[in-house]
Amino acid sequence: MEIMKIVAIAIGGVIMAAVVKNFKPEFSIYVVLATVIIIFLMALDKLTTVFQFLGTVYGEMTYGKNFFPIIIKVLVVAYLADFTAQLCKDAGESAIAGKVELAGKIVIFYLSMPILLAILELINSVL
Template sequence: MEAVGKIAALAVAAALCALVVRQNAREIGLVLALLAGALILGQALGAVEAIWALLEELGERAGLSPAVLDPVIKTVGIGILTKISAEVCRDAKESGIAAFVETAGAALSLYVALPLIRAVLDTVSELL
């Protein structure tokens, strides 16, 4: 709960600062927003590490191989990074680049999920 308070305070302070700075220097406002985003993600890093460890433990207990669990985790990571990158591009008034980022993110998510798709196909083939 303490981390959420820090993140909220940092986000509001950065948003207000960026709002003031963007009136005179739009580029510096964007850099400020990126820096604030990096600091916010840094605050959440501990939670991400704990979630990763728990997922690995659950996978081991369920008897899932890393080949099954890793693509799911990587796909979620790609989705998060794609969303953040596209929003930063939109904030910089580059919606075309944001669309390309989203398309690339979707393609990379499918690519990362290929081992999982192959495992499902192999399982279905064995059942038939």
């Protein structure tokens, strides 16, 4: 199972970061970053499968094709903003993490405006 490998890498990374922190605290962030990058690359492999599946679903859709790419972009922004904010928090920069989260929310709202407009137009046409 892939999750067992990820868990093992994460636990190993935490142990190595703790050991390194005792001798050279400034280098422990590099151990954490390397661990996070390895885990992200392992998850990225699964993400390509997800995107292939979504491409298949998109090809079979008859209604809502205009909104599907927007939803995918929103999901990507949400994951990237969360990932980056967590990295910033791990590095002890919670102020930067908060701004990344805020920027992600603003970008998500901006990307979702066409969907909001379509919903408002639908409500207007019904009334």
